[in-house]
């Protein structure tokens with residue numbers, strides 16, 4: 001059987017790990033920092049990246065390796081590097097192409113943590129960011145690009161605005177300028193969207209969300225599509241000798257996946273940011289049911305969105321799967337199988353009414369998390385964004401009445417009943 005032709009559902013279960021004769025059926029948790037070799041030369045060759053293998057879990061570990069292979073396969077990429085958080089995945093993806101003095105163009109609809117990483121922490125390290133409207137035209141994207149721009153960055157399905165990135169448009173402009181498009185694909189997951197098919201070069205994930213899917217493990221992963229021309233003169237760190245590895249050249253010595261080898265060899269090695277084996281084990285277990293869960297998350301979210309749209313206490317609903325969403329057409333193009341499990345709505349009566357609804361929910365819990373099996377809600381105006389004035393909230397795309405729902409995989413009737421009773425108290 002040719003694994004390449006496997007469907008997504010099969011890959012989610014089977015890819016990444018092949019048991020040896022008599023070996024464990026399930027990817028074992030290799031809870032070991034190091035690995036034993038019979039002679040010094042074997043270890044020296046590993047250190048010089050002359051041979052591949054495991055020698056220290058800060059660089060690679062068999063449990064983590066199995067997850068990396070599976071996610072790379074699901075996304076349709078050549079390699080992946082798992083790290084300790086989604087934050088690290090986005091940081092390393094950018095750091096791997098841009099250094100002090102370089103510049104990145106980012107579609108502005110981003111996860112709050114990514115905004116903070118880019119506009120504070122990486123900025124202080126000397127990387128400049130220009131945030132542009134995700135609805136910018138090709139000309140407007142082009143106008144933001146400078147000679148020192150090293151990548152374009154965007155989020156596939158950004159929350160809470162739930163904007164679907166027009167990947168093809170951003171990829172076109174990036175490639176015209178010889179730079180890669182990096183896409184954070186956390187919300188759709190590879191089951192609902194594979195950004196590589198639309199021109200993205202690098203995909204990142206917070207595996208903490210739907211890939212784990214059960215709210216057990218914080219983690220991240222960076223996936224490389226392969227085939228990008230890193231030797232085009234814009235990326236000397238890829239095409240010139242790395243003295244920390246005796247003059248190794250990533251585009252020559254690792255021609256099929258130079259981005260991933262460089263990211264692991266420089267950033268994960270030096271910053272000490274790998275995913276840990278137990279988290280990889282749990283995440284891998286989560287991914288086995290990814291297809292089933294994403295189908296249910298998506299259908300539950302669509303059904304709840306339709307229910308809320310008709311509810312007399314609800315003033316508006318935003319879900320890309322709804323015909324009323326301005327993103328509907330694009331969502332069907334990029335995510336035809338479903339539009340993931342997050343929706344937003346407003347309650348008549350504004351912020352106070354919103355708080356009453358939140359406090360009255362019984363099945364849906366108030367948590368600062370999205371994308372796990374349990375339905376949860378968040379009221380940004382009184383929680384994550386409570387320090388902002390009404391005007392600042394507006395600028396952030398957060399209306400005072402906005403309630404964000406991460407729709408779980410419980411039975412839709414129970415979810416709807418819970419929202420109905422809570423709304424009727426407002």
Ligand SMILES: *Cc1c(COP(=O)(O)O)cnc(C)c1O
Nearest residue numbers: 085086087111113186206208219
């Ligand atoms: C949660 C999230 C992150 C950050 O991931 P952590 O695992 O919490 O570090 C990045 N991007 C998106 C879209 C997210 O939802």
